[in-house]
Amino acid sequence: MSVIAPNFKLSKFIQSLISDIVWALMIMTLIGLPIIMMVLFFIPMPVIDGELLTPFLAFTYLADPSRLLPIVQAFMTTDMFKVMAFPGFGFAALLAAGTIFVERKMLAKLQLRVGPFYCGKFEGILQLMGDGLKLISKEIIIPAKADKPIFWAAPVLFVASAAAFVALIPVAPGWVVADVDMGLLGVFAVIGFFPIVTILSAWSANSKFPFIGGIRALFQMVSFEIPLILSLLGVVMVTGTLNLSEIAASQSSFPWIVFLPVGAIVFFITMLAELERIPFDLPEAESEIVAGWLTELSGMMYGLVQLGTYLKLYAFAALFVVLFLGGWNGPMIVPPLPMEIATHGMEMGPVTVKISGLEPLLSQVITQEMLNGTLWFVLKTVGVIFFILLPRGVFPRIRVDMLLNLGWTKLIGLAFVNIFIALGLLYAGVLGPGGLQ
Amino acid sequence: MTSELIDFTLVSVALLAIGIYGLAVKRNFIRMLFAVEIIINAANLNLVAFGRFLPHSGGQTLALFSIAIAAAEVAVGLSLIIVAYRMYQNVDIADFRSLKG
Amino acid sequence: MADAVFLALSVITIGSAIAALEMRSLIYGSIALMGTLGGIAGFFFLLDAPFVALFQLAVYVGSIAVLILFTVMLVKRELIFKKIEDKRRKFAGIGLMLIIMVSLGAIFLDSGIKTITTDEPTVNFRDIGTDFVTYYWPALILMGLILASSVTGALVLARREDVENDQRIN
Numbered sequence: 186m187s188v189i190a191p192n193f194k195l196s197k198f199i200q201s202l203i204s205d206i207v208w209a210l211m212i213m214t215l216i217g218l219p220i221i222m223m224v225l226f227f228i229p230m231p232v233i234d235g236e237l238l239t240p241f242l243a244f245t246y247l248a249d250p251s252r253l254l255p256i257v258q259a260f261m262t263t264d265m266f267k268v269m270a271f272p273g274f275g276f277a278a279l280l281a282a283g284t285i286f287v288e289r290k291m292l293a294k295l296q297l298r299v300g301p302f303y304c305g306k307f308e309g310i311l312q313l314m315g316d317g318l319k320l321i322s323k324e325i326i327i328p329a330k331a332d333k334p335i336f337w338a339a340p341v342l343f344v345a346s347a348a349a350f351v352a353l354i355p356v357a358p359g360w361v362v363a364d365v366d367m368g369l370l371g372v373f374a375v376i377g378f379f380p381i382v383t384i385l386s387a388w389s390a391n392s393k394f395p396f397i398g399g400i401r402a403l404f405q406m407v408s409f410e411i412p413l414i415l416s417l418l419g420v421v422m423v424t425g426t427l428n429l430s431e432i433a434a435s436q437s438s439f440p441w442i443v444f445l446p447v448g449a450i451v452f453f454i455t456m457l458a459e460l461e462r463i464p465f466d467l468p469e470a471e472s473e474i475v476a477g478w479l480t481e482l483s484g485m486m487y488g489l490v491q492l493g494t495y496l497k498l499y500a501f502a503a504l505f506v507v508l509f510l511g512g513w514n515g516p517m518i519v520p521p522l523p524m525e526i527a528t529h530g531m532e533m534g535p536v537t538v539k540i541s542g543l544e545p546l547l548s549q550v551i552t553q554e555m556l557n558g559t560l561w562f563v564l565k566t567v568g569v570i571f572f573i574l575l576p577r578g579v580f581p582r583i584r585v586d587m588l589l590n591l592g593w594t595k596l597i598g599l600a601f602v603n604i605f606i607a608l609g610l611l612y613a614g615v616l617g618p619g620g621l622q
Numbered sequence: 623m624t625s626e627l628i629d630f631t632l633v634s635v636a637l638l639a640i641g642i643y644g645l646a647v648k649r650n651f652i653r654m655l656f657a658v659e660i661i662i663n664a665a666n667l668n669l670v671a672f673g674r675f676l677p678h679s680g681g682q683t684l685a686l687f688s689i690a691i692a693a694a695e696v697a698v699g700l701s702l703i704i705v706a707y708r709m710y711q712n713v714d715i716a717d718f719r720s721l722k723g
Numbered sequence: 724m725a726d727a728v729f730l731a732l733s734v735i736t737i738g739s740a741i742a743a744l745e746m747r748s749l750i751y752g753s754i755a756l757m758g759t760l761g762g763i764a765g766f767f768f769l770l771d772a773p774f775v776a777l778f779q780l781a782v783y784v785g786s787i788a789v790l791i792l793f794t795v796m797l798v799k800r801e802l803i804f805k806k807i808e809d810k811r812r813k814f815a816g817i818g819l820m821l822i823i824m825v826s827l828g829a830i831f832l833d834s835g836i837k838t839i840t841t842d843e844p845t846v847n848f849r850d851i852g853t854d855f856v857t858y859y860w861p862a863l864i865l866m867g868l869i870l871a872s873s874v875t876g877a878l879v880l881a882r883r884e885d886v887e888n889d890q891r892i893n
Contacts, residue, residue, distance in 0.1 A: 701880040
């Protein structure tokens with residue numbers, strides 16, 4: 186019997202669990218509650234509807250839906266909810282986490298492996314949580330001759346840039362964090378920050394492999410930025426706006442990929458290069474340069490960079506959806522919401538239950554259009570993410586000179602072809618005023 | 623709009639003076655390029671500020687031209703730095719004396 | 724008078740401009756220069772010119788700062804941290820800076836622009852595009868030619884004939 190992993194005994198486990206619970210209860214009643222009471226003693230509580238808001242009243246509010254739902258509605262319309270939860274960071278991080286798991290399982294299936302299997306009851310679905318706990322508990326090792334301020338700041342800046350990118354993406358009509366007039370130009374500006382953060386992180390580690398990886402990332406990102414921007418100009422020409430919400434709304438009858446397939450293909454290939462994914466994963470080529478510019482990062486810094494990478498992946502896939510696949514537009518498949526229950530109440534035999542706060546919530550915030558738009562957006566985004574992940578199991582990595590050759594000659598040429606297609610469609614009257622839209 | 627034209631102009635003057643100081647004092651080629659960039663940005667700030675207060679779209683148009691030309695200038699300047707560094711293994715402009723190539 | 728955002732932006736811009744020239748490490752100097760360029764973009768936002776501001780962020784911070792960082796990193800490590808200047812020249816430079824600042828500032832403060840304020844509507848960014856293709860079209864074409872020729876010139880200058888031939892064996 187080894188010391189490190191003793192045999193598992195259910196009785197011991199339950200015993201330790203019970204003792205933990207007892208200790209937690211004891212500490213809470215003896216220390217926690219007095220502290221809460223002392224704090225409450227010094228805080229002046231607000232008066233709502235002529236009643237002093239004591240903690241007990243707050244609990245009754247939580248149990249009473251007619252009082253809770255207006256609070257929920259007010260919270261859902263705040264900017265903080267938009268930034269933290271739904272169209273912003275939380276939603277994107279959820280999709281990104283799902284992407285990581287699906288990538289590992291799918292890659293394993295493609296290569297006839299099993300993939301994450303043991304963590305969690307079913308097919309290792311808790312693997313991601315275990316990885317997160319491992320990364321948090323690991324020591325952060327900083328190289329001795331590293332440039333410490335830049336080295337510490339780089340992962341945070343990477344996540345911040347990715348989050349700024351996510352903030353520009355419209356998910357459903359009206360559901361976007363930053364609805365700016367020049368959203369697409371903002372996207373170009375944000376994309377420009379990634380190579381800076383990468384090269385700074387690589388330089389500050391003061392190590393060979395990160396620097397080689399950083400230089401490769403710089404070449405790749407900067408040279409593929411040009412076909413990326415050029416391939417999106419066609420969409421801007423046919424819609425006549427830079428606002429991402431308006432671009433998504435303009436595709437109500439057909440997505441732009443029908444008319445601009447060349448631009449969509451060029452954008453997809455440049456997207457793979459910007460995301461450093463196989464076949465363009467030269468900056469992180471693990472068989473050549475250990476892990477590229479991530480080599481010296483450890484612990485939660487590596488976790489942050491991974492989070493930023495997958496947020497960026499989500500944002501690029503969402504940008505593809507918004508620009509070429511019609512964003513939130515799609516047939517109405519969400520059934521009509523139960524407005525009768527909200528307005529007249531629900532009859533259960535002799536009793537009629539009426540929830541008063543439900544009606545404004547359903548008619549103003551969580552509407553049928555919003556649910557339908559979100560559903561279509563998520564479906565399309567997941568599809569695009571699948572196609573981004575697929576090459577990893579299929580294609581080999583290509584050389585640096587082939588990559589740069591592809592970017593500078595073929596993709597830029599194709600992007601100009603796309604621009605001329607868009608111009609031709611506009612001048613022929615197929616699109617634009619007098620045309621289809 | 624709470625700020626006035628004079629505020630932006632004063633910031634621009636300060637940036638211009640800092641840039642001229644950098645050009646006069648620094649002998650490092652790269653730092654002199656920084657100083658030139660700062661001066662160009664001071665000019666752009668003035669262009670946009672005056673364009674806002676006229677108001678006329680010409681200010682912003684000129685600023686966009688200026689930004690584009692500055693990009694070209696930086697590309698040429700940096701390639702000159704690389705060539706000079708390859709020749710002299712130094713970035714001190716006092717060392718770049720020989721004009722014979 | 725100026726508001727808090729304006730004051731914060733001007734402190735960031737001018738402070739990082741000084742830091743860009745005075746910091747020991749050229750890498751930190753480049754980062755400070757990025758701060759200056761970003762601060763100028765913030766001023767453009769304050770001036771209701773978001774198109775120019777985002778263009779500034781995309782071109783200056785996105786491309787020019789990367790180019791500068793890359794060039795700085797190509798230079799030997801000891802040269803990045805070396806500071807070449809002499810004391811007397813520096814004091815003369817500071818004097819020159821103060822003289823320019825005070826005299827130009829006094830001229831501007833004394834002139835008529837001190838009283839200029841505006842309530843006019845902002846310029847729509849579509850007007851800029853119209854400007855580009857109507858009144859300024861020769862300048863636009865000339866700018867395209869200048870950009871193309873300068874990029875070609877930069878590529879020709881930075882090319883290395885000695886290594887080139889060995890690597891081009893395909």
